[in-house]
Amino acid sequence: MNVLVEGPHWMGEWSEIVCAALQNLGHTTRLHYHNVKPLAYRLHRCLGPLQRLVGNTPADLPAWSNRQLLQMAAAGPLDVLISIQGKIDAATLRQLRIMHPRLRVVFWFGDVLFDRALPRITAVYDDVDQVLISYRGDCERLQRDLGPKVTYFPFGVSSAFHRLGPLSPVEKKRYSVDVAFVGTRYPERDQILTAIAASPDLDLAIWGRSWRKSRQLHSRGRLSMPDSLKVHHLAKISLNIHHHLTNNGFNMKFYEIPSVGGFQICEWQPELAAMGLEDKVATFRQPGELPDLLRYYLTHDEERRRLAERCAAHVWEHCTYEQRFANLVGL
Template identity: 30%
Template sequence: MAKILFVASIHHPEALRAMPPGTLFPSSMAQHFWEKALRKRGHTLAAFYRNQPAIGGMGRTKRHSQRLTPGKLIDAAFNRVPPRLNPDLRARNAALIAQAQAFQPQIVWMVGDNTVIYPETLAAVKRETGCKLVYACGTSPIVFSHPIDRAAARLYDLVLASDYYHGVQWLELGAQRMECLPLSACDPDFHHPYDLSDAERREYACEIAFVGTLTPDTLYSRRTRALEALTDFDLGIWSVHDVPDSLKKHVRGRALGEDMLKILSAAKLCFNTHGDFVFYGGNLRLFEVAGAGVAQIAEDLPGTRTWFPDDTIITYADHADLRAKVGAILRDDAGREAMAARAKAHVYQHHTYDVRAARFEELMEELL
């Protein structure tokens, strides 16, 4: 069994504080379910939260907005300070080295979108512990990665990429190896149809549900334009971030964790178009929605076709095709429910976090 140190950002600190003591990640993050699956298999885990200040407690969830806000101005000012001159970041890097020395991991699991940890810090951790460095990423390094992230690429012994094309980009940057292994999956104990009270059904019921991010437009324009094509349907949108003006009348609130599954359980269909930076497929909702027993529609991408048989998901080619297929599936209650049942059975067999963890163990054996 391996000792694995996660280096990650906590996006929803309030959700983590509500979890049982000793839990590393909240259920609103995919890492929570990796944590559960890996612990079940006997691995020893620890986490370093790189986005938390070296002094002081955890912060609060950040809300993305396209508007200019005082918080954005403050962040912009801090971001102008080179990372290696920022005393708080220097302290966090020193803390990571100290934690790694004490924990002695065989694997350091670096979650993507790093803006904090220096390449020389990762080199020191590898040198002093003899660990292998795994970089796990659901986004494109061209679009999302930062200079200190790309500068460390040659240190990555393995990149786990949800999108195959993103993995190729990391190889081009110097990573030693990549595996297209979706970081998202489903946990049948959590991602399942939920029984709803009458009040919950009234609150959440809609024909088409979307739960996710829509801003900034530079990253999610495909998703926004597709939703705009569906505004004459009974459309419900839930997001913890800002929403474009064109869709605000459809916003029903915020949703994380179990609330998201209740929303899906009340809907007839889930909308699941990927972000602008995904051309292979494999976003977080793809497997969660199927586990919740809800029919879903997504754009026609290679990964979607790879992971889902044709009779378990609806795919569309353009907005006219999207509207036609949404209308047809909403009129066919029996066909929609049968598709959702097939999708649920499929992901419970092939796309659980236990299945992902088993494949990761095989990869670890090759690394160690």
């Protein structure tokens, strides 16, 4: 099939991972980044009051993105559009269906359901064929509220991207830490990690953005996805603290950590049992449990290694993106 992927240009390489999985399944893909500002857009914005002189041009980035998407769709055959965190709107979808009457449209919303998320999903629901949601609790809610087009579609591992390359001596020294956290600062995460850092016997290293807002914690910098995999591979423990709005499901990091043999500790959720992972992942139910849990696993190397190996084997056998997309209706 000819598949057009509309998605973000982002350090986590989500859009590229999707294209690689589809290509491995034999599909032809094209990729459109909906958050990249083209030169023409930037020039247009610089014109300020003179914008009216250049004629009828879109006023914002989503409108520019949708116009570019239509141009790409007109350039060749198209069977499936996959919109990832899409900026696409109903009017654009209807134009696409005029161009390609048999077009199948899949809208994938992978974030937790922020307040601004639901209006975006409902705005396109009638004009798409399937809505993919990556957290089971949110999926079940939307199935009740919107209807049967909503499908549970968790994240996974990528054979093309979640592989570890050679590690230099400098990288081994830089990323070999006892306890690592890689991720964006949220107030809830800050509070949990500050409590851990207060224990003098626990060596915590943080990478990620927005940590300048923290009063006590400091980030060692932002990481590309390949570099974050190096941290997960070399750290004795990778903490995976989900967003506080997470509703029974797992973020991308949940799969990235075991993909390179890393050991993670994350929140307990019922979905662990549904996935057959409850005996392969170390979990906590209350943040106050973390200091003692970290001390335990830092002193039980063999148990830590055994859990990491079992989790890695499971995700590579059952949770690849190729498997996810092969089971998707219409692909």
